[in-house]
Amino acid sequence: MLELKDVHVSYGNIAAVKGLSLTVNEGEIVTLIGSNGAGKSTTLRTISGLLRPKKGQVTFEGKAIQGMPADRIVNLGIAQSPEGRRIFPRMTVAENLDLGAFLRKDKAAVAEDMEAMLELFPRLRERLHQKAGTMSGGEQQMLAVARAQMTRPKLLLLDEPSMGLAPVLVDLIFATIRRIREQGTTVMVVEQNARAALSIADRAYVLESGSLKLEGAARDLRNDPEITKAYLGG
Structure with a gap:
C-alpha cells in the first residue's frame, strides 16, 4: 500500500x-x-x-x-492525527469532526461516519457540543483520532x-x-x-x-x- x-x-x-x-x-x-x-x-x-x-x-x-x-x-x-493533537480549541467537538470531513461531498455517508466515531469514542458523544479546548487531554486525543477518521x-x-x-x-x-x-x-x-x-x-x-x-x-x-x-x- x-x-x-x-x-x-x-x-x-x-x-x-x-x-x-x-x-x-x-x-x-x-x-x-x-x-x-x-x-x-x-x-x-x-x-x-x-x-x-x-x-x-x-x-x-x-x-x-x-x-x-x-x-x-x-x-x-491518507489522514494524519498529528503530534500534540492540534484540535481546534474554540470549536465544538461536532465542529471539529465536521472539519475532518471538509473535503467530502457525500453528506449521508459523513453523517454515518460521525455516528460511527461517536460509537467508537462514547466520551465524544457526551461532549459533542462542548468546546474542544475545555476537554481533558485524553478526550482531545480521542477527538484528534476521530477527526482524522472522518476523512474515511x-x-x-x-x-x-x-x-x-x-x-x-x-x-x-x-x-x-x-x-x-x-x-x-x-x-x-x-x-x-x-x-x-x-x-x-x-x-x-x-x-x-x-x-x-x-x-x-x-x-x-x-x-x-x-x-x-x-x-x-x-
Missing part, C-alpha cells in the same frame, strides 16, 4: 531522515519507534505531504506522492497518540487503534511508548538519528534484548 524508497528529508542543512526505506501493507498496523529526534514525526509529515523529501520516493497504491500537496494526499486516502482514510497516520496520557487512557487509545484496524483501516503509528506500540503492531521499524536501525515482526522486536534495553526499560 505504502512504500518509501531511500527517502532523505532535511530542515535546512540538518538531515532529519537519511535514506529511509520501508513498506506498509494493506490491513497492517506498523509502528515506528525510536528516541526523540530519531526522525519518526518527520517521516509521517513527509508521507502526508507537509514536508517535501530532498531525495527518494514515496508511493501510495502505486502512485508517487512525494511533493504532492497535502490536500490531494488526503483525497487519495485507507491509511491512518498516528503521531504519538499516547503522549501525556494516564496509563488507563493509553490502554484505551491502543485498544481503539486495534478496533480501527479491525474495521478496515491500515494504521501507521509513531510512538515513544515502544512497549505499547509493539503490543498492537504487526511489524515495526526502529529509527536512530534519522536512519533505519532495525526492522521486523513486532513480536520479535519486543523480545530483542537490544530493543528491551534501549526502549523498553529492560
Whole structure:
C-alpha cells in the first residue's frame, strides 16, 4: 500500500531522515519507534505531504506522492492525527469532526461516519457540543483520532497518540487503534511508548538519528534484548 524508497528529508542543512526505506501493507498496523529526534514525526509529515523529501520516493497504491500537496494526499486516502493533537480549541467537538470531513461531498455517508466515531469514542458523544479546548487531554486525543477518521482514510497516520496520557487512557487509545484496524483501516503509528506500540503492531521499524536501525515482526522486536534495553526499560 505504502512504500518509501531511500527517502532523505532535511530542515535546512540538518538531515532529519537519511535514506529511509520501508513498506506498509494493506490491513497492517506498523509502528515506528525510536528516541526523540530519531526522525519518526518527520517521516509521517513527509508521507502526508507537509514536508517535501530532498531525495527518494514515496508511493501510495502505486502512485508517487512525494511533493504532492497535502490536500490531494488526503483525497487519495491518507489522514494524519498529528503530534500534540492540534484540535481546534474554540470549536465544538461536532465542529471539529465536521472539519475532518471538509473535503467530502457525500453528506449521508459523513453523517454515518460521525455516528460511527461517536460509537467508537462514547466520551465524544457526551461532549459533542462542548468546546474542544475545555476537554481533558485524553478526550482531545480521542477527538484528534476521530477527526482524522472522518476523512474515511485507507491509511491512518498516528503521531504519538499516547503522549501525556494516564496509563488507563493509553490502554484505551491502543485498544481503539486495534478496533480501527479491525474495521478496515491500515494504521501507521509513531510512538515513544515502544512497549505499547509493539503490543498492537504487526511489524515495526526502529529509527536512530534519522536512519533505519532495525526492522521486523513486532513480536520479535519486543523480545530483542537490544530493543528491551534501549526502549523498553529492560
